[in-house]
Amino acid sequence: MADLIGGLAAILTTLSFLPQAILVLRTRNTDSLSLVMYVMFTVGVSCWLVYGLMIASLPIILANLVTVGLAAIILSMKIINTVAFHRAASPKTI
Amino acid sequence: MADLIGGLAAILTTLSFLPQAILVLRTRNTDSLSLVMYVMFTVGVSCWLVYGLMIASLPIILANLVTVGLAAIILSMKIINTVAFHRAASPKTI
Numbered sequence: 001m002a003d004l005i006g007g008l009a010a011i012l013t014t015l016s017f018l019p020q021a022i023l024v025l026r027t028r029n030t031d032s033l034s035l036v037m038y039v040m041f042t043v044g045v046s047c048w049l050v051y052g053l054m055i056a057s058l059p060i061i062l063a064n065l066v067t068v069g070l071a072a073i074i075l076s077m078k079i080i081n082t083v084a085f086h087r088a089a090s091p092k093t094i
Numbered sequence: 095m096a097d098l099i100g101g102l103a104a105i106l107t108t109l110s111f112l113p114q115a116i117l118v119l120r121t122r123n124t125d126s127l128s129l130v131m132y133v134m135f136t137v138g139v140s141c142w143l144v145y146g147l148m149i150a151s152l153p154i155i156l157a158n159l160v161t162v163g164l165a166a167i168i169l170s171m172k173i174i175n176t177v178a179f180h181r182a183a184s185p186k187t188i
Contacts (some may be wrong), residue, residue: 017131047099
């Protein structure tokens with residue numbers, strides 16, 4: 001029973017970033033997403049991946065491989081939008 | 095070394111939701127947040143919490159207690175905004 005709940009927890013928390021990644025790719029809108037969150041989260045999940053490789057745990061490796069990919073998509077779009085916003089806001093040099 | 099990386103991973107992924115919760119509380123903007131993501135994520139983290147209680151793991155309980163609180167703040171604001179949006183969009187009955 002505990003394994004079932006743990007498995008469900010792993011599936012839900014891992015796949016939850018899929019609808020967010022799809023939404024961000026479809027709308028290109030990242031206004032209400034926190035840049036700090038996605039930097040911390042992507043680095044954190046990368047650490048989980050390294051940890052999984054170090055202790056040779058296939059479930060940890062696989063779950064975090066999926067999550068780091070989804071988090072990287074969301075973070076990339078946020079960075080692209082943040083850079084574009086600051087470029088547009090800075091005074092023209094011509 | 096693996097424990098250090100794992101600990102860092104746990105701290106980063108848990109606390110990453112703090113800047114997102116602060117941003118949402120400050121701006122009240124949740125336009126680019128996925129409702130499906132936060133429903134799945136909040137249920138998923140709640141399952142992690144139940145799993146932690148079932149196997150009596152204090153680190154799992156504590157980490158997920160913090161995350162479920164932060165996720166619930168973000169999800170609540172998203173639901174409030176979604177309900178308000180649909181109310182505003184529906185035709186007046188008077």
